[in-house]
Amino acid sequence: MLVWGVAGFLIGIGISLIREQLNSTFSNIQRIEEELRVPLFGVVPFLKLDATSSTAERHYIENNRSPFAEAINHIRTGILYSDVDDPPQVVLVTSSVQGEGKTTVSSNLALAFAQLGSTLLIDADLRRPRIKRVTGANSPYGLVDYVAGEVKLKDCVNRDANVPGLYVINGGTPPPNPLELLSSERLRRIMQNLRSKFQYIIVDTAPVLPASDAIVLGQLVDSLIMVVQAERTTGNMAKDAMKRMAGGNVVPTGIVLA
Incomplete structure (x- = not known):
C-alpha cells in the first residue's frame, strides 16, 4: 500500500508539472514583469455586462466609481508619470494578437x-x-480619407456628445494597403499637426504579430502600451511581439493585463 501511495503522489506531482508547462499564459503580475521586463501599468478587471449595461468600451464614463474605472485611472497615471519631465502626449495601444482587449x-x-x-x-x-x-x-470619413487628402480635418473629427473634451477619428474607407498609408510622410505631418490641436492623443492600432502597423506608428508616438489578456496571451506570443517591436526600434512603455 505504501508503494502505491508513493507512486500516486509522484504521478500527481508529474501531472501538475506538465499542466504548469502547458499553461504558459500570463496569470500573475510578477511573471509578466519578470518575463517581459516592462513595467505593468495596471490590471483591468473582467467586465460581466448584462443587457442593460453599457458597452465595455464606454464603461469608464458610465461607471466612473467602479474598480474598472479605477484601474483605467491607474494606467493613465502610469503613462503620465513614465516621463515626469516630458509626459507623453501621444499614446499608442496595441497587443500581440486580436481579441486581447x-x-x-x-x-x-x-x-x-x-x-x-x-x-x-x-x-x-x-x-x-x-x-x-x-x-x-457618425462621420462617414476617417483617418484613411484624411491622409489621402480627400477631406479636411473638420470633416472627419467627431465630437463625443456625452463627453466634453473627447474627439474621435474613425478608420474611414478601408484602404487596399494599410501599411503603406500608415508609413506615409503625410501621416507623419498630420500627427505632428494634431499635437498642436489636442492635449492628448490615443491611437488604437492593429496587433503586432499579424501586421507591422504598430511598429510603423511606434515611430510617431511618445508612449506605447501593450495589452495582454490573462489566461490567453502566452509568454511566447508576448515575447515574439516584443522581439518584432525591438527589431523596429520600438519599446513598450508599459503593459496592461486585461
Missing part, C-alpha cells in the same frame, strides 16, 4: 484622458476598425 483599453483611456483636457481618439486599426461602432462617431 486593446480597443476596450484604448477607448476607456481616451475617456479618462478627456477628464484632463482635450483628447483625440484615433482608430488606426485599419484592418479591423471598431472605434466607430463603440463610440457612435
Whole structure:
C-alpha cells in the first residue's frame, strides 16, 4: 500500500508539472514583469455586462466609481508619470494578437484622458476598425480619407456628445494597403499637426504579430502600451511581439493585463 501511495503522489506531482508547462499564459503580475521586463501599468478587471449595461468600451464614463474605472485611472497615471519631465502626449495601444482587449483599453483611456483636457481618439486599426461602432462617431470619413487628402480635418473629427473634451477619428474607407498609408510622410505631418490641436492623443492600432502597423506608428508616438489578456496571451506570443517591436526600434512603455 505504501508503494502505491508513493507512486500516486509522484504521478500527481508529474501531472501538475506538465499542466504548469502547458499553461504558459500570463496569470500573475510578477511573471509578466519578470518575463517581459516592462513595467505593468495596471490590471483591468473582467467586465460581466448584462443587457442593460453599457458597452465595455464606454464603461469608464458610465461607471466612473467602479474598480474598472479605477484601474483605467491607474494606467493613465502610469503613462503620465513614465516621463515626469516630458509626459507623453501621444499614446499608442496595441497587443500581440486580436481579441486581447486593446480597443476596450484604448477607448476607456481616451475617456479618462478627456477628464484632463482635450483628447483625440484615433482608430488606426485599419484592418479591423471598431472605434466607430463603440463610440457612435457618425462621420462617414476617417483617418484613411484624411491622409489621402480627400477631406479636411473638420470633416472627419467627431465630437463625443456625452463627453466634453473627447474627439474621435474613425478608420474611414478601408484602404487596399494599410501599411503603406500608415508609413506615409503625410501621416507623419498630420500627427505632428494634431499635437498642436489636442492635449492628448490615443491611437488604437492593429496587433503586432499579424501586421507591422504598430511598429510603423511606434515611430510617431511618445508612449506605447501593450495589452495582454490573462489566461490567453502566452509568454511566447508576448515575447515574439516584443522581439518584432525591438527589431523596429520600438519599446513598450508599459503593459496592461486585461
